[in-house]
Amino acid sequence: MKGVVYALYERGLKVVFAQCLGAIVLTTLVSQVLSLHWYLERKSVRWQRIIVIGLHTLQLGVLWRYARLLVPVQLSSVKREVRDLCILRLVHGFLQAAPMLLLQLSLLPGEVEGPPTDLLTVSAAISLFSVCWALASFSKHVQRVDKLVLTWLGVVSQLLWRAGTVTSRALALSAYAASYHSWIFLVLALHWACMFLWLLSPRSPFHGQRGSKLGVCALMAAIYILAYINLQEKPHGRTMVIFYIVMLLENCLLVGAWLAAVWAVKPVNWELVPILTVSLFAAGIFFYASVL
Incomplete structure (x- = not known):
C-alpha cells in the first residue's frame, strides 16, 4: 500500500x-x-x-x-x-x-x-x-x-464468501467512481444513511438506542457499504437475504451507470466488469451457503 x-x-x-x-x-x-x-x-x-x-x-x-x-x-x-x-x-x-x-x-x-x-x-x-x-x-x-x-475449513469458506461479495461490491463502486468521480461520495453517503436508518428501524435490535450505541450503529452502517456483519445473538438469515438482494441490485445499477458513461468509447475488455461483478457475487453467496 x-x-x-x-x-x-x-x-x-x-x-x-x-x-x-x-x-x-x-x-x-x-x-x-x-x-x-x-x-x-x-x-x-x-x-x-x-x-x-x-x-x-x-x-x-x-x-x-x-x-x-x-x-x-x-x-x-x-x-x-x-x-x-x-x-x-x-x-x-x-x-x-x-x-x-x-x-x-x-x-x-x-x-x-x-x-x-x-x-x-x-x-x-x-x-x-x-x-x-x-x-x-x-x-x-x-x-x-x-x-x-468455526473450523479452519469454515474460516476458508468464510474467507471465500467475503472475497466474492466484497470484490463484486468493490468492482461496482470503483467502476462507477472511474466515470463519475466525486459523485461516488454521494452514493456512499446515501447507502450509509439508508443502512443507519435501517439499523434504527422499529424491527431492528438497535431500535431505541442512544448515546454511544448510536456511534456503534454509525460504524456498522459504514461497514455495510461493503459487507454484512451481525452483532446480535438472534438469527439473522432473513436480514442477510434482504441485505444481499439490495446489494446485488445496487451493484447492477452502478455497473449499468458505468456502462452508460463508457458505451460510446468502450474500454478494452469492458465486458469483464459486469461478468465479474455478477459471477463473483454468486460465488461468494455459494461459499456462504457452504458455511451454514
Whole structure:
C-alpha cells in the first residue's frame, strides 16, 4: 500500500495521494486510541499504565498486543487479547484497506500518469485480502466466542464468501467512481444513511438506542457499504437475504451507470466488469451457503 502512496506522490496526483495518506493516518490513530482505551480499563498499577501509554504514543500499541500472545498467560487473557486484535483488525480493514482498495481499483483502467498497473494490482489484492481476513477473523473469534467455533475449513469458506461479495461490491463502486468521480461520495453517503436508518428501524435490535450505541450503529452502517456483519445473538438469515438482494441490485445499477458513461468509447475488455461483478457475487453467496 505504501508503495502506491509513494507512486501517487511521485506522479503528482495530490488529491488521491492525500486521500490514501489520510486513510493510513486515521487508521493508525483510531487503532492506537482504541487499544489504549481498552488497556487503561484493565490496568490498575500505575507503572503499567505509564508503560502502556508510552507504547501507544510511539504507535507500538497494536504490535505490543501481538507480542503479548507469545508470552504464556491464562487462556481467558489470550481469548480477550485475540478478541481485541480481531476488532482492531476490522477497524484497520474498513478504515484503511477498504478505501485503498476502492481507490486502487478506480485507477486500474489506467491513466498514463498513474502508478504502474502491476503495482496497483498487487496492492489491491493485498487490500482485498486484508478486508476479507478481518471479516473472517471477526466471525471466528468475536461473533461465536461462546458458541460453536468455526473450523479452519469454515474460516476458508468464510474467507471465500467475503472475497466474492466484497470484490463484486468493490468492482461496482470503483467502476462507477472511474466515470463519475466525486459523485461516488454521494452514493456512499446515501447507502450509509439508508443502512443507519435501517439499523434504527422499529424491527431492528438497535431500535431505541442512544448515546454511544448510536456511534456503534454509525460504524456498522459504514461497514455495510461493503459487507454484512451481525452483532446480535438472534438469527439473522432473513436480514442477510434482504441485505444481499439490495446489494446485488445496487451493484447492477452502478455497473449499468458505468456502462452508460463508457458505451460510446468502450474500454478494452469492458465486458469483464459486469461478468465479474455478477459471477463473483454468486460465488461468494455459494461459499456462504457452504458455511451454514
